[in-house]
Amino acid sequence: MKKILTVLSFLLLAFTMGSCSKPGTDKTKKSAIPPPVENYCMGCGFSSDPNEHCDSQRGCVQDIGENCPEEEINAIAQANSLPYMLNLQTGYDIRDNFLVKTYKGQSYITYYYRLGEYAYDNNLITLSNVGSYYNLAMETITVANILQFGNDSDIPITTGFKQTALPFIVDYRAMASDPDILSYLTNIESDLNHFENKTRLEVLNEIGWVGN
Numbered sequence: 001m002k003k004i005l006t007v008l009s010f011l012l013l014a015f016t017m018g019s020c021s022k023p024g025t026d027k028t029k030k031s032a033i034p035p036p037v038e039n040y041c042m043g044c045g046f047s048s049d050p051n052e053h054c055d056s057q058r059g060c061v062q063d064i065g066e067n068c069p070e071e072e073i074n075a076i077a078q079a080n081s082l083p084y085m086l087n088l089q090t091g092y093d094i095r096d097n098f099l100v101k102t103y104k105g106q107s108y109i110t111y112y113y114r115l116g117e118y119a120y121d122n123n124l125i126t127l128s129n130v131g132s133y134y135n136l137a138m139e140t141i142t143v144a145n146i147l148q149f150g151n152d153s154d155i156p157i158t159t160g161f162k163q164t165a166l167p168f169i170v171d172y173r174a175m176a177s178d179p180d181i182l183s184y185l186t187n188i189e190s191d192l193n194h195f196e197n198k199t200r201l202e203v204l205n206e207i208g209w210v211g212n
Contacts, residue, residue: 034208035101035102035208035210036101036102036103036106038100038101038106039100039106040052040053040060040100040106040109041053041054041059041060041110042054042103042106042107042109042110043107043110044059044060044110045059045060046060047060050092050095050096050100051063053109053110053113054110054113054114055113055117056114056117056118056178056180070086070088070091070137071088072119072120072125073086073125073130073133073134073137074086074088076125076126076127076130077130077134080127082130082131084130084131084134086134086137090141094141094144094148095109097148098144098147098148098209101209102207102208102209103207103208104191104207104208105207107187110184111184111187111188114180114181114184115172115181115184118172118176118178118181119172122175124172124175135164136164136165136168139161139164139165140161140165142161143156143157143161146200147200147203147204150200151200152199152200152201153199153200153201154199154200155197155198155199155200156195156198156200156203157192157195157196157197157198157203158196158197159196159197162192162193162196165188165192166189166192169185169188169189172185173185
């Protein structure tokens with residue numbers, strides 16, 4: 001299964017930091033943070049290859065198509081005739097067009113792959129909760145779309161979105177013992193609190209998005 005960046009990220013969230021500045025808008029280009037070199041293996045090595053990612057055991061490795069939450073959701077939905085099908089290309093677009101362009105986004109790429117690996121290894125996505133994962137994914141895509149294409153005054157991370165994401169963080173934290181996983185969850189929760197109800201412009205400036 002191919003991993004991508006969209007969902008849980010919490011996946012969010014990772015989901016969270018979207019892609020292109022709105023045409024005709026220059027305000028999002030004021031950040032003083034210089035854009036980083038594209039790195040798909042933040043925290044475990046370096047790679048400018050989108051086909052590589054961080055693995056808990058192997059470090060920065062070639063993606064061999066395993067442990068993907070989105071494909072797991074789609075597989076369960078298809079096997080049980082449920083209306084929970086995700087467009088995998090959406091995640092690739094968010095990852096490659098925006099997340100990898102900022103330090104914050106690069107961190108979330110690592111969060112996604114490591115959390116996805118954890119979810120897959122521990123069978124956390126099941127028939128009983130696949131609908132909840134699907135809803136989180138769709139809300140996360142909405143956040144990413146606002147960051148990519150919204151107005152500067154739009155609010156990407158609302159209190160409602162935070163309330164949707166937090167139960168996943170709480171559940172994962174209760175089950176996890178890996179210090180890296182626990183650190184990722186803490187960082188994601190901190191970002192949810194920090195960016196809650198801030199405008200698109202404020203978020204993009206803080207994460208260092210400089211536009212095209």
